[in-house]
Amino acid sequence: MKSKNSTTTPIRIVYDCSCTQYPNPSLNDCLETGPSLINDLVEILIQFRVNKIAFTSDIEKAxxxxxxxxxxxxxxxxxxxxDPMDTESDFVVYQFASVLFGSSSSPFIQNSVVKTHLDSEETPVADDIKQNIYVDNVISGINTVHDIQK
Structure with missing residues (x-):
């Protein structure tokens, strides 16, 4: 694991999609956010505390x-x-290849993709993840080492 202060720690850009210049709306003002697909965090944490052996996981760069x-x-x-120093210079146009990190619709998109993949699997692990995922973090556990094999 890399140190947070390491020079090799990658930087991820978060776009401020709420930025606006009156009277124009921000990007987030124009996006549909979709329904919340996030599990109840209190419920996850209570279930997590019941287990004798705990584990957590994170979907890297979700x-x-x-x-x-x-x-x-x-x-x-x-x-x-x-040319960032010349406000009259031409624009370079980039297209995103992945979900925009910072937009109000991104959590719904990311969660619906994860849910779709989990719904396509009929395994105890997929069921556990479905119940114990919060955004891109899985917080779960088991009672015995033998339960790992289930």
């Missing part, structure tokens, strides 16, 4: 791992000045 199909990428553009 939002960045939700890829956009090529024909949808045209809707997720970012404009950048070709």
């Amino acid at each position: 939002f960045l791992n939700v890829q956009l199909v090529k024909h949808d990428r045209k809707y997720t553009k970012c404009l950048r000045l070709s």
Whole structure:
């Protein structure tokens, strides 16, 4: 595991999709957020505390791992000045290949992708994850080492 202060720790950009310039709406103002698919954290923590052996897990770079199909990428553009020191320079247009980290719709998209994958599996592990996932973190446990094999 890399130290948080390490020079090799990757930087992830979080976009401020709530940024606005009056009277224009922000990107988040224009997005549908979808229903909440997040499990109740209190319920997860209570169940977690009942177990004798605890474990946690995290979906690494969860939002960045939700890829956009090529024909949808045209809707997720970012404009950048070709010369940041010259406000009159041309824009360079980038298209996102994954879910935008920082938009109000991203949690729904990420959670629906995870739910879809878990629903396609009929295993005790998938069922456990479905019940004990909070955004991109799994907080669960078992009572005996023998339970690991189930």
